[in-house]
Amino acid sequence: MATFVHLTSTAHAPRIRRAGIRAESRGRDGARGVYCFPVLRSYTLTHQWLRELARHGTRGGLIAVHLRVDDAEPVAVGRYSRPPERVTAAEAVGRIGALADPRGWEVFVPRAVTAREVHRIRSAPQVSGWRYLPDAHGRVPCTCAGCVAGGGYGSRRLRERRPHELDGPPPPPRVLLARVEAAGAPGDPAALREALHWFGMRRSGPLPSLARLAGHPDPGVREDLVWAVGRWRNPGVAALLDGLAEDPCAGVREAVEAVRD
Template identity: 75%
Template sequence: MAMFVHLTSAANAPRIRRSGIRAAGGQGGARGVYCFPVLPSHTLTHQWLRELARFGSRGGLVAVHVRLDDAQQVLVGRYTDRARGSQAAVPAAEAVRRIAALDDPRGWEVFVPRAIRPREVHRIRTAPQVVGWRYQPDAHGSPPCTCFGCRVRGGYGARRLRERLPHPLDGPPPPARVLLARVTAAGAPGDPVALRETLHWFGMRRRGPLAQLTHLAAHPDPGVREELVWAVARWSTPGVAELLDSLAEDPHSDVREAVEAVRAEE
């Protein structure tokens, strides 16, 4: 029998003792349970703990030890193989052998494509909450990325991190007064490149000085008018709907299509 460990919130422990581990969303629409082989190294066995703890848990995380039949088919591979669909389908015993033979098994995982039955749960015990890596293996010592795709919205210290390491494209945006000064400095009717860059930053805000930007709806460059659509589309500022109504009648097709796109998302 192959032994694996599944990390989950301590609040789930009573339910797991009664009815096992329920299948959750997994790969390619399949439902199942993620786990990792129990290795001689305690640190490697629980390597996913700090990464999973980043997403919150009630009462901390616990380690659920699971015994699976050696012939049970599972998927094994590195977490980066998920998107490529290149994790290998092998028996559970082979998954343990492959991971144990690696020089560096950090970031590897096993996916059981079904729920875990109560009789397969060997034991549930507390786990130290400081074991493992965060973000990715070897991330310690490397500056974290604050781009829109990498950052965790609402995560602990996320705002301070973005302020300390601002991303050149994804912010945080400069204050509104600074952006308005850039609009003024762009001149009249205004340098299109400078205005598009400024409107890009305005688009990251939830509200904005709409009255000071409405004149850009008449800018001769259609790229500026299109960027204005994307900048104000998600603002809660009164008057946005009326501005979009006027831009929906713009003579340039790119501007009209931008208005249709943002309204289709509502």
């Protein structure tokens, strides 16, 4: 029997003892199943995913669920950043155990795990493992919207300390309005589109000061205006979009349809 460990929220312990582990996760091919990792001699490597999973929030901390499956059970094995391979459970244990650095590897069992296959459940202190990715400590963090999740611990301070050139955080509205005014009339398209890019990251903004851009001769400015203010809840947004819905440029009209979907 191949032995694996599955890390999950403490709140799930009673249900797991009673009915096993649900097939709630999705594999690369869309199949539902359970992610786990072989039980190795090294406690740190066996529980390497602890800190990364804890970063996404848990109910009452994490527990380690040890489970046993048949050696011939078909599973998927691979590193998180690569397509997995279909092997047996015994082959997955042997392959990961033979690696010089098995950090970031995982095993996917494409089905639910029954209560009879659960060997034991114990607490798992969240002091082992890596965060973000193996060897992330010491690297300059990326602050793009894809790497830094909004609302995460320290994310606001990180983005303020190392602002991303495209994903912000956006400058204050008064700074952006000054850039719009400095662009002139009708205004330099490049400067206006950059300001509108940042306005689009805000939940609301100074709509009356931007409404004049609906008549800008550059269609790119008008389209970016739609993307910037289309999700705002300010009074007057609907009327502005009504006017732009009749714009002679197809790209502007399509943008209006997209923000209203």
